[in-house]
Amino acid sequence: MKKIRATITAIGKYAPERILNNYELEKMVDTSDEWIRARTGIFERHIAAKGEASSDMASAAFEDMQSRFKVDPEEIDLIIVATITPDMFFPSTAAIIQHNIGATNAFGFDISAACSGFVYALAIAAEFIENGRYKKVLVVGSDIMSSLTDYTNRDTCILFGDAASVALLEPTMQDNGILDYIMKMDGKGKDYLYVAAGGSKNPATHETIDKKMHYIYQEGKTVFKFAVSKMAEVSVDLLKRNSFKSKDIEMFIPHQANKRIIDACVSRLKLKDEQVMINIDKYANTTAATIPLGIVDAYDQGRLKKGDLLLMSAFGGGFTWGSVLMKWSL
Numbered sequence: 001m002k003k004i005r006a007t008i009t010a011i012g013k014y015a016p017e018r019i020l021n022n023y024e025l026e027k028m029v030d031t032s033d034e035w036i037r038a039r040t041g042i043f044e045r046h047i048a049a050k051g052e053a054s055s056d057m058a059s060a061a062f063e064d065m066q067s068r069f070k071v072d073p074e075e076i077d078l079i080i081v082a083t084i085t086p087d088m089f090f091p092s093t094a095a096i097i098q099h100n101i102g103a104t105n106a107f108g109f110d111i112s113a114a115c116s117g118f119v120y121a122l123a124i125a126a127e128f129i130e131n132g133r134y135k136k137v138l139v140v141g142s143d144i145m146s147s148l149t150d151y152t153n154r155d156t157c158i159l160f161g162d163a164a165s166v167a168l169l170e171p172t173m174q175d176n177g178i179l180d181y182i183m184k185m186d187g188k189g190k191d192y193l194y195v196a197a198g199g200s201k202n203p204a205t206h207e208t209i210d211k212k213m214h215y216i217y218q219e220g221k222t223v224f225k226f227a228v229s230k231m232a233e234v235s236v237d238l239l240k241r242n243s244f245k246s247k248d249i250e251m252f253i254p255h256q257a258n259k260r261i262i263d264a265c266v267s268r269l270k271l272k273d274e275q276v277m278i279n280i281d282k283y284a285n286t287t288a289a290t291i292p293l294g295i296v297d298a299y300d301q302g303r304l305k306k307g308d309l310l311l312m313s314a315f316g317g318g319f320t321w322g323s324v325l326m327k328w329s330l
């Protein structure tokens, strides 16, 4: 019997209007456009307006999806939102998005897997579809990283941006869609990339605010090394167990945290430039949104075509990491 697979049938994206480029950052902290470009590949990033929340960005990305594809919100069964910047602790961002877009028949939840959030969410969505229980799953990657960023700290403020992107997954009996995935986690990574306060361990107090504990902290060099080795390792394993070689990949969409991380992965995977999507220069690191933004941009640029073998790979806080292999069907 033929296997039901999950495939992406519609996509959309949103980035806030305000753009913060490297020259403006030069005026805010002791940095330079030259350093940022050379060390990260980033030139500009979008920043959410005051009062704009992750659910607003996701709802705007859904509107973009509706302007491109015929999607009836009432037919959506499930909404999975990958975010580390939910609107509030509760209700879930998924519930707010459900209300905003009129997906009245959907249930949903948020998942917290930092930069790996979108690939984790794809894996979860695939399981719900493959077991035949649900037919339309909206997967969202949305993060307002500017809400966790200390714009007086040059170590981190140059790295992040805000954006949302969405993908609709549906069943297919064709030879396409999500072929396989591998997801990983190592909790030792908790010490190297985190926001210390605001949760149950360190609830917000005047002291936590004074100590800037609500901002993102990362030990850049450690995270860098893990990101390169783990993204490459999990991608090699995934290709191998599906009997594919690097040359079979038409498009590799890696998480966009640092162009040097991407270059190192690409070299370990023995890929050519034309096989790789890079848009970190325009958006910086948008956490859960980087991979779906890469999908939409590659599709818009005609670089992702029906039948293409697509490899996605991410690494982030936790540590979490994972890769998804799919045959593109749009």
Ligand code: UT7
Pocket (backbone or CB within 6 Å): 030, 031, 032, 035, 036, 039, 040, 115, 154, 155, 158, 218, 219, 220, 221, 223, 224, 227, 256, 257, 258, 261, 285, 287, 315, 316, 317
């Ligand atoms: O998506 C979640 C996962 N996150 C990541 O994957 C990020 C991983 N890490 C990185 O991307 C890199 O480690 C960074 C971009 C964060 C830092 O790059 P680096 O090459 O590791 O630089 P570094 O921290 O070793 O700093 C090198 C130098 C230092 O000066 P000295 O000690 O050599 O005099 C820093 O003080 O660069 C200095 N520096 C800066 N200079 C100008 C650090 N940040 C800046 C800056 N502008 N913004």
